[in-house]
Amino acid sequence: MHLAYSYKACNAPKICRIFNEMGFLSEVVGDEFGIAEEISVPASKIIFNGPYKKREHVEKALIKNILVINVDSKEELDYINRILSKNAIKGANIGLRVRPSVSYPIAPHFGMDEELILKFAKKVIEMGANLYQIHAHIGTQITKLELYKELSEKMSNLAKKIEKEHNIELTINLGGGFALESTPEYFSRDRIPALNEYSLAISSGLNEDKEIFLEPGRTLIGPCAVLATKVISIKRPRNIGKIAIVDASYFDILSSAFLSHEVECISSGKEELLVETDVYGSSCVSADVIRVGAYLPSDLKEGDILLVKDAGAYSINISSHPMRPRPKIFILRENNEYEEVRRAFVE
């Protein structure tokens, strides 16, 4: 099994470099190909995915022959064909993004239906490229193990069909989407499976030994970060419990709109009694909730510092800063040294 770190969960270059140094492959989408280049990821370790790829990045990726470009559409395949001809490139590693017919609503704008995949598999081979893998990704924060079994079954059947027709060997990329155990969704009662349960579900769906690629993002970077924020006001509105307003906002951690991030107070230590407290952001937007029903010290007050846990995924790069500058972000090293982190795409 090959593991790639999905940059989109947090694509600050210094973070991506750490995963690269740990041995993960780099899964890039959009302009993230440029980040992999910036931090000198070897071509053989780059997986290039997604419906949007900058043309100049695709050309570079083909010339360098990266691990695989997973093609999302006919237009992209046509473009690749032109580049391969123009540069007389043979054996470029091409994958095809499948929109698999599993019992879950796959976003319809990703990948291609099976019939197209079969047609384009033929075309890739005729182009003189190396059809390296088929790729699929069912979504994010998926808690239903049976979906992964179903996916891996369908993908391995599809791979078999293509392999037989063209007498080749394919790898299978099943994307990511694994849920973070410590931060359940507000509105789901599903138990969150452990990581090894996901991997068992996947292997139980395979009909033969296959090289499998997975691209986790949230589960890798999610638990690695905390958001530190200061209490600016305590309120007890009529008919509603206790509220703490903090100086961060959900624009810093949009996932708090649907995930139950744990919140801990690290300053107000005297009072042992914890009481249910709703934590709101201060952005002047009604929906700005950080956490409903956190348990915080009963003597919580202005100036206290709260930590919002598991803040690493889909926050640092997705956060916006509509009414104030974005908070500073640091990597804390084991020797207690700090290093400031910049986002990949700044203005």
Added chain:
Amino acid sequence: MHLAYSYKACNAPKICRIFNEMGFLSEVVGDEFGIAEEISVPASKIIFNGPYKKREHVEKALIKNILVINVDSKEELDYINRILSKNAIKGANIGLRVRPSVSYPIAPHFGMDEELILKFAKKVIEMGANLYQIHAHIGTQITKLELYKELSEKMSNLAKKIEKEHNIELTINLGGGFALESTPEYFSRDRIPALNEYSLAISSGLNEDKEIFLEPGRTLIGPCAVLATKVISIKRPRNIGKIAIVDASYFDILSSAFLSHEVECISSGKEELLVETDVYGSSCVSADVIRVGAYLPSDLKEGDILLVKDAGAYSINISSHPMRPRPKIFILRENNEYEEVRRAFVE
């Protein structure tokens, strides 16, 4: 009636300056006080709102004596009291943010219940400040006129109570929240009232002549901007209609997740026939929908340019750029000259 432009709808300084030059008051929240200073808005034209205000901004606002600071919490009032004493300031214009008990779920972290307002009104006067207004804001994209009538009734009753007790005259600030007529919500069947219907509802709730402040944002800036984007792929997935994938994403215009922005093709002019087409963004996030059910030319193809209308509100400053840099933003002047717009808070 006094009209303030609510910066938070789009707080690019050049945009705020235009509204200032047109005669609107400036309603600022969070660190937006610094934007009003940057573009030299006179103190007498600034309304300072919101649960979070930087302490140094509050101090400056008190020393300059801006039009009004609407106090959101006990902690803020305590701080103001200390500043007024320290600087021996008399007659500073203070307002109080009310969490009114109207038949609509007001976000509980904004303002204070009536009992607290009565208590703090007394305190403001004892502090030697000028209790200038009471303020409330019910939400965003509100389509129910009766809510504005109810709000204006409750607020004018509350004002009367305070005026009688302290023998003063108050103004009433009813915030904004008016819906944009041209972009209904996906999930609401409510007719969107015209602006004069909102104003009639408000005046019908008043029990006497009063100076009223309103703070529209979306309705002012919403229609002033379009998002231009290029089609990168056309797909026709099994059992689903036609899909156009564009190079923008809903991270550029988050409101497309709940508002039906009109989409128009300005390049593919030959074919008169319009067909229902779902427009998806290219960010590699499942939820990245720009518009479901747009009517676009049947021969729409890669490279065509689409305009997403009414893109001015809660987009330019709230947009994030997780997987690629943010698009460029321009003001188009009447003489067809362009001028680039920067966001207020950049990194």
